[in-house]
Amino acid sequence: MTRGNQRDRDRERSQARKTQSKNKDDGLTPEQRRERDKKALEEKISKKVGQGATGEGSNAANNSKGAGKK
Template sequence: MFERERDRERAAARAGGKGKNGDDGLTPEQRRERDGKALQEKQAKKAAQAAGASSGGGAAAGKGPAKK
């Protein structure tokens, strides 16, 4: 019995409080709002990068000559 408890303590120490299911103190509604904002920012950043890449004019900038 004692060995099992010690192993659990060691496993918890190794985890270091990591994990997706950690309690962040938010309600489900607050978590949805936070995650939604993060997703919108990520999508906006990706769209901006795509727009920047498409306005390069021909070959991708810094990638060498265009292949034909």
């Protein structure tokens, strides 16, 4: 039962994935990172609020369905 070069290929693929993954060493201090994340979260929330104003009825319907289950 030989694996041939499968093990080597898997190692190469693993290395490639590691380089593509989110790198925490982005050159920012923890304070700068918090500020960046805070701004992104605020933008996301404001976007959700904007969508909620137009599609408020669908959210109310979903909430009423879940209200009976406990």
